[in-house]
Amino acid sequence: MQDPLPPSRDEVDRAIRQAAALIRKASHAVVLSGAGISAESGIPIYRGATGIWTRQGEPTIDGWELFNTDPERWWRLAIDHGDTELSLAIARAMPNPAHIGLADLEQLGLIQHVITQNIDNLHQRAGTKHITEIHGNRLKVRCMNCGGRDRLGTISLDRMPPLCPECGGILKTDVVMFGEPIPEDALRESYRQAAIADLFLVIGTSAVVYPAADFPIIAKRRGAPLIEINPFETNLSEVADVIIRANAGEAVPAIVDILRR
Ligand code: APR
Numbered sequence: 001m002q003d004p005l006p007p008s009r010d011e012v013d014r015a016i017r018q019a020a021a022l023i024r025k026a027s028h029a030v031v032l033s034g035a036g037i038s039a040e041s042g043i044p045i046y047r048g049a050t051g052i053w054t055r056q057g058e059p060t061i062d063g064w065e066l067f068n069t070d071p072e073r074w075w076r077l078a079i080d081h082g083d084t085e086l087s088l089a090i091a092r093a094m095p096n097p098a099h100i101g102l103a104d105l106e107q108l109g110l111i112q113h114v115i116t117q118n119i120d121n122l123h124q125r126a127g128t129k130h131i132t133e134i135h136g137n138r139l140k141v142r143c144m145n146c147g148g149r150d151r152l153g154t155i156s157l158d159r160m161p162p163l164c165p166e167c168g169g170i171l172k173t174d175v176v177m178f179g180e181p182i183p184e185d186a187l188r189e190s191y192r193q194a195a196i197a198d199l200f201l202v203i204g205t206s207a208v209v210y211p212a213a214d215f216p217i218i219a220k221r222r223g224a225p226l227i228e229i230n231p232f233e234t235n236l237s238e239v240a241d242v243i244i245r246a247n248a249g250e251a252v253p254a255i256v257d258i259l260r261r
Pocket residue numbers: 033034035036037039040045046047048051117118135203204205206207208209229230231232233234246247248249
């Protein structure tokens with residue numbers, strides 16, 4: 001099938017203006033971001049021609065089961081073989097103009113919450129305060145018993161598996177493993193945001209992983225307009241009200257420029 005022609009400059013500019021107008025009108029705008037928003041920070045996306053899962057194959061679905069069977073072995077493997085392409089890219093990455101632009105929009109009171117599927121902590125480093133990390137955060141650990149989260153650097157790795165400083169429970173990476181249920185607190189907040197949003201921006205996600213891909217649909221079904229920022233078509237394109245076929249690092253700052261006027 002022939003790839004669709006790239007949009008003209010005028011089409012992209014018109015979509016950016018339409019998106020800015022919808023954001024200005026909204027009172028509770030929510031963002032769902034995916035790997036694409038961090039692509040311009042040098043972090044590989046997962047799917048598509050250049051995707052890390054495309055090149056290396058998706059991780060097996062039994063990650064969570066393997067961890068539960070032998071958490072000590074999991075931790076030793078994670079420490080000994082931690083330098084993967086993804087972890088090295090995340091370690092080097094800096095927030096890009098898209099992350100910074102979303103933090104600016106939050107500062108201006110124009111977006112109220114970011115739900116991210118990314119584990120790279122770049123939204124927080126850019127300054128976003130109201131955020132839910134639906135797939136966890138690579139720089140944090142989470143207690144299997146009390147659910148408490150700590151920064152990875154603050155816990156002792158002398159003992160394997162590491163234990164929660166609060167309750168002594170076994171700690172795991174905060175990153176949601178394949179086969180692991182989404183943490184209750186993140187799930188509850190994401191559905192709450194989907195239930196109150198009057199505008200949803202979907203930025204840099206193929207929208208193929210659930211429940212994340214559900215949140216914009218729930219809002220859309222309630223009448224919230226949907227803005228998609230993605231250089232390529234996705235599962236959500238056919239229901240999007242405004243489609244900005246551009247890189248997030250170009251589109252988000254352009255929207256901020258209009259809304260700052
Ligand atoms: N700006 C905006 N979007 C971009 C850019 C860019 N510069 N570059 C790529 N994209 C888009 C791609 O077109 C694609 O639609 O980002 C999307 C990335 O899709 P995926 O690689 O599937 O990443 P994501 O949607 O975040 O995956 C969801 O799958 O494996 C799990 O846990 C993993 O959180 C991840 C989840």
